Amino acid sequence: MAKTTTAAPLVLHPMAKFQRQVQSLVESNVIKSTDKLWKIAFLFRDNWDYWKHELEEFEFSMQDPISHLLAVENWEEEL
Structure with a gap:
């Protein structure tokens, strides 16, 4: 039987989610x-x-x- 793999769900950094919300506000001409x-x-x-x-x-x-804020491509934090 062939082995199937499932991709792990992509977990966005909270700042990436915030960035998307702000981008949506810009696209909607709110800001x-x-x-x-x-x-x-x-x-x-x-x-x-x-x-x-x-x-x-x-x-x-x-x-x-x-x-x-919108220009950030990666929200990884340094440890």
Whole structure:
């Protein structure tokens, strides 16, 4: 009998999920990629403290344009 393999499900880093949500907001013209990251706070009110902390952990400034967040290709953290 042939051996079958199942691919492990892809688990996205929380920042990748956040990045996708922000990308969707840009595509929907809710925000612009040239807007500063702090503008996201108005859209993620309840979770903003968490996301702000995460962004700062990845060395983002709230004055950086949203395009910098969208340009990240890999969210792996250094150990």
